[in-house]
Amino acid sequence: MTREYFDPYPGRIYKNNGGGQFICIASADDTYSAVMKNIESGWTFTANGIGIYEDGTIDWDYSTGGYFDSLKDWEQRVKVLNRAVNTFGKNAQVDMMIEEMSELTKALLNERRGRANNIAEEIADVKIVLEQMEIIFQNGEEVNEIIRQKTKRLDKILQDRGE
Numbered sequence: 001m002t003r004e005y006f007d008p009y010p011g012r013i014y015k016n017n018g019g020g021q022f023i024c025i026a027s028a029d030d031t032y033s034a035v036m037k038n039i040e041s042g043w044t045f046t047a048n049g050i051g052i053y054e055d056g057t058i059d060w061d062y063s064t065g066g067y068f069d070s071l072k073d074w075e076q077r078v079k080v081l082n083r084a085v086n087t088f089g090k091n092a093q094v095d096m097m098i099e100e101m102s103e104l105t106k107a108l109l110n111e112r113r114g115r116a117n118n119i120a121e122e123i124a125d126v127k128i129v130l131e132q133m134e135i136i137f138q139n140g141e142e143v144n145e146i147i148r149q150k151t152k153r154l155d156k157i158l159q160d161r162g163e
């Protein structure tokens with residue numbers, strides 16, 4: 001199987017060929033190196049010379065500075081959401097996204113009409129499944145970059161209005 005050196009994306013979970021799952025915590029100084037954490041054991045280390053195979057599994061030439069660390073709240077959340085995607089699959093979770101978006105739509109309409117509503121719960125549901133969309137479509141970095149650009153454009157529009 002072909003192996004290519006690559007830089008893993010912070011916030012994303014990768015499998016290695018031994019079946020372990022590792023969340024990328026942060027990029028490291030050198031290229032093709034990153035701080036990785038085993039999501040089961042909490043073993044955290046800098047992986048150097050990271051390579052990715054055609055099937056998406058990764059390995060690394062050597063690791064340095066290992067220690068045990070508990071999972072942070074966001075790491076635990078990514079772990080659970082990643083597991084949901086692997087357990088239920090793309091189609092079920094995309095259907096879930098459509099369903100939750102319509103439930104939020106309905107909650108917003110209820111609020112507009114002065115009816116009882118559960119906007120907070122429906123916003124939470126949408127955010128939980130939205131994050132799974134970024135896992136499924138592997139585009140979290142692209143999404144963040146577009147958010148950055150659009151926020152900048154919105155800022156300019158507001159400034160041009162003198163606000």
Ligand SMILES: [Mg+2]
Pocket residue numbers: 100103121122125
């Ligand atoms: Mg809901």
